[in-house]
Every structure is written in structure tokens, then in C-alpha cells.
Amino acid sequence: xxxxxxxxxxxxxxxxxxxxxxxxxxxxxxxxxxxxxxxxxxxxxxxxxxxxxxxxxxxxxxxxxxxxxxxxxxxxxxxxxxxxxxxxxxxxxxxxxxxxxxxxxxxxxxxxxxxxxxxxxxxxxxxxxxxxxxxxxxxxxxxxxxxxxxxxxxxxxxxxxxxxxxxxxxxxxxxxxxxxxxxxxxxxxxxxxxxxxxxxxxxxxxxxxxxxxxxxxxxxxxxxxxxxxxxxxxxxxxxxxxxxxxxxxxxxxxxxxxxxxxxxxxxxxxxxxxxxxxxxxxxxxxxxxxxxxxxxxxxxxxxxxxxxxxxxxxxxxxxxxxxxxxxxxxxxxxxxxxxxxxxxxxxxxxxxxxxxxxxxxxx
Amino acid sequence: xxxxxxxxxxxxxxxxxxxxxxxxxxxxxxxxxxxxxxxxxxxxxxxxxxxxxxxxxxxxxxxxxxxxxxxxxxx
Numbered sequence: 517x518x519x520x521x522x523x524x525x526x527x528x529x530x531x532x533x534x535x536x537x538x539x540x541x542x543x544x545x546x547x548x549x550x551x552x553x554x555x556x557x558x559x560x561x562x563x564x565x566x567x568x569x570x571x572x573x574x575x576x577x578x579x580x581x582x583x584x585x586x587x588x589x590x591x592x593x594x595x596x597x598x599x600x601x602x603x604x605x606x607x608x609x610x611x612x613x614x615x616x617x618x619x620x621x622x623x624x625x626x627x628x629x630x631x632x633x634x635x636x637x638x639x640x641x642x643x644x645x646x647x648x649x650x651x652x653x654x655x656x657x658x659x660x661x662x663x664x665x666x667x668x669x670x671x672x673x674x675x676x677x678x679x680x681x682x683x684x685x686x687x688x689x690x691x692x693x694x695x696x697x698x699x700x701x702x703x704x705x706x707x708x709x710x711x712x713x714x715x716x717x718x719x720x721x722x723x724x725x726x727x728x729x730x731x732x733x734x735x736x737x738x739x740x741x742x743x744x745x746x747x748x749x750x751x752x753x754x755x756x757x758x759x760x761x762x763x764x765x766x767x768x769x770x771x772x773x774x775x776x777x778x779x780x781x782x783x784x785x786x787x788x789x790x791x792x793x794x795x796x797x798x799x800x801x802x803x804x805x806x807x808x809x810x811x812x813x814x815x816x817x818x819x820x821x822x823x824x825x826x827x828x829x830x831x832x833x834x835x836x837x838x839x840x841x842x843x844x845x846x847x848x849x850x851x852x853x854x855x856x857x858x859x860x861x862x863x864x865x866x867x868x869x870x871x872x873x874x875x876x877x878x879x
Numbered sequence: 880x881x882x883x884x885x886x887x888x889x890x891x892x893x894x895x896x897x898x899x900x901x902x903x904x905x906x907x908x909x910x911x912x913x914x915x916x917x918x919x920x921x922x923x924x925x926x927x928x929x930x931x932x933x934x935x936x937x938x939x940x941x942x943x944x945x946x947x948x949x950x951x952x953x954x
Contacts, residue, residue: 517884517885517901517902518885518887518921519885519921519933519938520884520885522942523941523942523945525945525946525949527948527949527952527953528945528946528948528949528952529948530948530949530952531947531948531949531950531951531952532948534951534952535948535951549881550880550881551880551881551882577880578880578881579880604880604926606880631926631927632926632927632928633926633927634909634927634928635927653880654880654881654926655880655881657880657881657883657925657930658880658881658925658926660912660928660930661909661912661925661926661927661928661930664909664911664912664928667911668911707881708881709881709882709883709923709925709930710881712883712923712930712931713930713931734941738945738948739941742944742945742948761941763934763937763940763941764933764934764935764937764938764941765923765931765933765934766931771912771913771930771931773912773913773914774912774913774930774931777911777912861880863880863882
């Protein structure tokens with residue numbers, strides 16, 4: 517596949533690992549993108565970097581950071597008469613108050629897995645008697661696509677198309693992490709596709725206000741290792757800045773058109789993140805002009821969050837503990853029978869570590 | 880969840896839609912979020928939308944930078 521295969525030369529990776537080995541110090545960097553977490557685990561980079569770079573996984577999986585209360589609301593919406601809930605597949609098995617969407621579907625709720633919000637919009641066009649609610653979960657990569665579906669719905673007068681917007685924004689979460697006491701990392705591996713929309717300049721505060729460097733990285737192992745080399749150089753030279761490794765997809769200014777669509781439809785609101793609590797202006801709600809399409813405005817009764825199940829997803833998401841440090845990991849909680857969302861999502865930190873980093877007898 | 884794959888635009892259609900090809904598979908997507916994508920361009924596809932164009936010149940430069948590491952490995 518073009519722009520993929522040519523980046524997979526093992527000689528490049530060996531050279532990069534050698535380069536990283538030459539720095540005479542140890543560093544810890546946080547990746548804040550589930551696709552990076554999965555790419556790092558799949559390529560086996562964590563053990564290869566041992567003793568040199570500790571890669572700590574942050575709150576990079578939108579499914580994982582969705583609060584229990586919000587999942588409860590989605591499940592309650594799915595149970596309403598005459599409503600079809602359309603969702604990305606990752607949300608189906610996330611446990612919330614009152615079970616999972618998958619269980620709700622087996623009890624008769626109309627839940628449809630879709631690949632794109634445009635498919636959800638099509639469902640609404642095809643059956644005007646039903647209200648179709650798209651479950652809007654995702655970061656800045658996804659929010660413009662959902663916004664575009666709403667603009668199309670409004671233009672075409674598809675009045676039975678709704679969105680429950682649980683979208684989250686990455687930069688405010690980075691700020692919240694940096695403001696936490698005892699948070700100590702040497703730099704951020706910044707998300708590639710969130711940044712394709714936002715641009716690298718959205719993170720300038722990292723270096724300017726916190727003195728912490730960041731590098732926007734692509735998703736091949738060679739991209740990630742090159743970004744780590746750049747971060748090591750910055751640490752060595754004590755010069756924090758925000759750089760782009762993934763220049764084939766990310767511009768300093770990002771994609772202004774995608775951002776304009778997102779901003780036309782959504783406005784920032786305070787949002788609750790699993791593990792991080794409520795972060796100011798870190799979520800996206802539909803603007804007043806789109807109120808008729810806003811499923812967030814519906815009154816639904818959702819069961820109260822179940823409370824402590826011993827799951828430490830919250831601590832995993834902040835990088836406070838590694839998945840293996842959770843007492844449930846690989847015991848009560850596995851991808852087949854997940855207790856927390858980090859084990860459910862294909863890009864969840866616990867699922868990635870379970871599949872690729874964990875060996876029986878550990879943990 | 881933020882997975883996006885590079886795909887070639889093979890046909891432009893009405894209403895900002897396009898047909899793209901990924902690894903031999905063709906699919907209809909929306910170009911509503913990008914400016915000026917033409918047939919032959921590569922775009923990053925996420926959730927049925929092109930979210931950005933792939934810059935061929937930058938892609939080539941990155942490859943050149945990476946090849947430097949392979950030379951280090953050969954030494």
C-alpha cells in the first residue's frame with residue numbers, strides 16, 4: 517500500500533534503535549493516541565526500548581475516556597421506543613450502568629454498528645418513522661466528520677437524525693495532565709490524525725507554558741522511533757519545542773476547513789473524562805442552531821453509575837500505573853470478558869498490552 | 880479510533896463525494912472536509928471522510944530522512 521509499505525524497512529528501525537541507545541540518559545514519554553499505543557505494542561517497541569525510553573500510555577482512546585454516566589445515557593437512549601442508536605463498533609461492549617450496548621441490543625434495543633456517521637444519516641433517510649441517534653464519540657479527528665453529517669442533515673431537512681455528542685478535545689486533557697501533581701514525563705508523542713485537523717500549533721502551550729516538548733508522529737514504527745529521537749534530542753539540548761515528524765499528513769496550521777466545519781456545529785463545553793474528572797472546555801456540544809438534532813437535550817433516565825468494581829482504568833489513562841499493575845488485569849479482566857473500557861476498545865491501553873506486551877506468568 | 884488510512888482518489892462525484900481505492904478495494908467517501916482533492920491525490924480516510932491530503936513531497940523527504948538511519952545500520 518502506498519505511503520505505508522515503503523516506511524517498513526527493518527534496517528531503518530535497527531539504525532533508529534541504535535541512535536536512541538547512544539543517548540546517555542533515560543527518558544519517559546507519553547503517547548496520547550490509542551492508535552499509537554496499539555502501533556507501539558504491535559511493533560514490539562516497548563521491550564526494545566527498555567532501559568532507554570519508557571513509553572507511558574495516556575488518555576488517547578476516546579471510548580476509554582468516556583464517563584460511566586455518559587455510557588449509561590447512551591444505553592438509555594438505545595432503549596427508547598422508536599429510536600435506533602447508531603454507533604462505532606468499539607462502544608458496543610463497554611460496560612456502563614445497566615450493562616453494555618451489546619446487551620441492550622440482545623434485549624431488543626435497536627442498535628446498529630456503523631463505520632461512518634454518513635451511514636447513520638442514511639439510516640435516518642431510509643426510515644423517517646424512526647429517530648436515528650448517532651453516538652458521537654471521538655477526538656478532533658472524528659468530530660469534523662460528525663459535524664459534516666449534521667450540516668448535511670440540516671441542508672436536506674433530515675429531521676429524524678440526531679447526535680449525542682460525547683466528543684472530547686485533546687489539548688485541554690494534556691493541560692489537565694500537566695497540572696496534576698506527581699505527573700512527570702519528559703515529553704509527549706502527539707497524535708497524528710488529531711493533529712492533521714488541529715495543526716501542531718495547537719500544542720505550542722506545552723513548550724511555552726510548561727517547558728515540555730512534543731512531537732507529532734505518524735503511525736509506522738519508523739515514524740514513532742524518529743519522533744522519539746527528536747524528543748531525546750530536545751531533552752538532551754534542554755530545548756522544548758513542538759515539532760512535526762508526520763509532515764506528510766500534518767501541517768503547522770492543520771486542516772482549517774475541517775476545523776471550520778467542526779466549529780460551525782459544535783461549541784466547547786466542560787466534560788467529564790474517566791480518570792481525569794471534569795476538564796474545562798474539553799468536550800463538544802451541539803450549538804443552539806442544531807438543537808433540533810441534539811439527542812443530548814433529551815430527558816432520559818439512566819441508572820446511576822455502578823461505582824467501584826476494582827477497575828483501575830482511570831489510573832491507567834493518566835499514566836499513573838501500567839495495565840499489569842491493575843489487580844484485575846489478565847485475571848478478572850481480559851478482552852473476552854472486559855471489566856473496564858481500556859480492555860474493551862481495540863485501541864485501549866489494557867487491550868494493547870494484553871495482546872502484545874503481556875506474557876503469561878507476569879502481572 | 881483515530882485510525883486513518885492513505886487512499887487514492889479515483890473518481891470525483893457530485894455532492895463532494897468521491898470514490899477512493901485502498902489496497903484494491905473501492906469505496907465511496909466524502910471530500911467535504913478537504914480543499915481541492917483531485918483524481919490521483921492520496922487522502923487520509925477516517926470514518927467515511929477524507930480528513931487531509933497526503934503531501935507527496937513531504938512523504939518523499941521523510942523517506943529520505945529515514946534512509947539515513949538504514950545507512951547507520953549498515954555501517
